Amino acid sequence: SRNILNPDSFLFDEPTFLLQKEVTEIGSYFSIIKAIAAGNQRVGAIATRLEVSQTGLSRHLKTLVSLDVIEREVPVTEKNPENSKKSLYRVKDNFLQFWFQFVQPGLSYLESGHEKVVLERLKKSFVDRHVAYVYEEICRGRLWELSAEGVVPVFLEKVGRWWDAHDCEIDVVGLSESDNAIVFGECKFKTRPIGVDVLTELEEKSRNVTWGSPNRVEFFVLFSMSGFSDALKALADERADVFLFE
Structure with a gap:
């Protein structure tokens, strides 16, 4: 984790670099991924968290799915997955999930040299929120x-x-x-x-x-x-x- 938390490490900026190559409205996409990584997996919950309409959100979600950043998941028992109203979205890559869950919310601390603050937060919730x-x-x-x-x-x-x-x-x-x-x-x-x-x-x-x-x-x-x-x-x-x- 120390490599990821170090502002001089290439991993520190890796998600920003990856997304900048693919999308223009990077701020909107970052907000969506951060909301999903924080546990808001239903479209309604993501929209509420970001204070946007569900309709406006769907285009961004489709783009992130097509880029393999997030995936749409439905209950395994669904007969018609494509038309299911029970879909959830999750961050597909474990590194990205970790980064948006722990690194991105603490960027200001990390960039100002207060790595310990982020590390303490990480220690408290890493097992329950990421490893599990x-x-x-x-x-x-x-x-x-x-x-x-x-x-x-x-x-x-x-x-x-x-x-x-x-x-x-x-x-x-x-x-x-x-x-x-x-x-x-x-x-x-x-x-x-x-x-x-x-x-x-x-x-x-x-x-x-x-x-x-x-x-x-x-x-x-x-x-x-x-x-x-x-x-x-x-x-x-x-x-x-x-x-x-x-």
């Missing part, structure tokens, strides 16, 4: 591998995230139309083992997901950086539909 976000991506990739290896006994055709209009979200969802099977996953980047309550909450959230036929087969996969409680391990040993991965 990247960890979810890794877990989605891992689910593909677990399916390919036959560890999770489902032939997956799609893996992504799921959410609804009521802020219910599931980190990882894998679909198999051919098997009428669905995999629900939760990713926890915590300092202590996770317990049965995490599985219970995931099971409750899964009931909100409308997909497949009524007799669909369901699996639950938990990813944890710090392991699992003995009670959760014992429960997973008893159930063929629950998988735990560190």
